[in-house]
Amino acid sequence: MRVGEEGALTQEVFEDLARRIARFDEAPRLEFVNGKPGAKALPDGNHGRIIEWLTRLCIRADPGNWLSAAQGLRIGAYRKGNARPDGVLAPLETFVGQGEWASPDGVLMVVEVTSYDEDTDRRDRVEKPRAYAETGIPVYLLIDRDACEVKVHSQPDGVRYEQVVTVPYGKSVELPDPVGIELDTEPLKNWVR
Template sequence: MTVMTDQPHMLTEDFEAVARIAARERAGTRLEFIDGVIRSKAMPDGDHGRIIQWLLKICMQSRPELFLHPGQGIKAEQYREGRAIPDGVLAHEDAFVGQGDWVEPDPILMAVEVTSWDSDTRRRDHVEKPRAYAETGIPVYLLIDRAKCEVSVYSQPNGQRYESVHVVAYGKEIELPDPVGITLKTEPLKDWVR
């Protein structure tokens, strides 16, 4: 049997229907569709959730006109045929009002991912997601890697990839460049690793 890797598993519309059914019938099941492949997104554990709370608070204090929208489904990739569920997206508080499950990414200033403990987190969060978000034109991608105890900031998307990647160990400060314009003091992240 030949496996076709250059063709999507299904049409985007069909994926959306499957994802809607999975979310309704299997509480907590979250599906993504990146590079034409369906992937299941792990449910966040307590430390994962606490990291999102920490970041949400920092964003609200630093940029009160913006909001970190946790778990918002977005249209991703170059032609917006992909579907991703970042752990958070930074945008104006009303940016997605009136939109459906999968929103247009134009108002997004930053996508956020916090690694989970599942086996494909490396491929998904370090390879597929940065490429998809860069193709989408999201200005900043923040990756909090709990296994490596590192924070990565990707910026300057060129339509295919991010031109700039800055990585620091937990405990150091890191700048989230414009249009975000926030400095993260990452010391607290040391408390939320296994």
């Protein structure tokens, strides 16, 4: 394996490393956000259940969309990053013919569910909102299991999300257009530690 100029990890080297590691059963999920490599903890059962619940809600709201739990995206300024959100909501045919790291064009919403690891704060609450806003993804939904709250980021301006609405579990919140779903967060109380 080679490293880029002056010892920096390049996008190409990162992608090669991610492919190699993905072959192992218990490998972490690798990302390359804001020019820095990172790893996401493997999801636990409650994490998976939250994504299943949200997938059903999205299908019910619009059967022409799908919440993919496996699609990687090229994100960030000038596409110098890769992220594997916990969920990517897009029309059914959006990723056909694309590879592991797809263009974010057509993505309606990305979803992250916090993990109980030390990088969650930096990764899900700071770096990813900025990268997703820079990419122009209309809605970023953060389901924060540590704080027992939901944050809906919308109206990206190319640098950040101008609108952020935070509600505690148990309240309803609007996932604005182009998603257009009223989300009742009461069931999330069942899937926290």
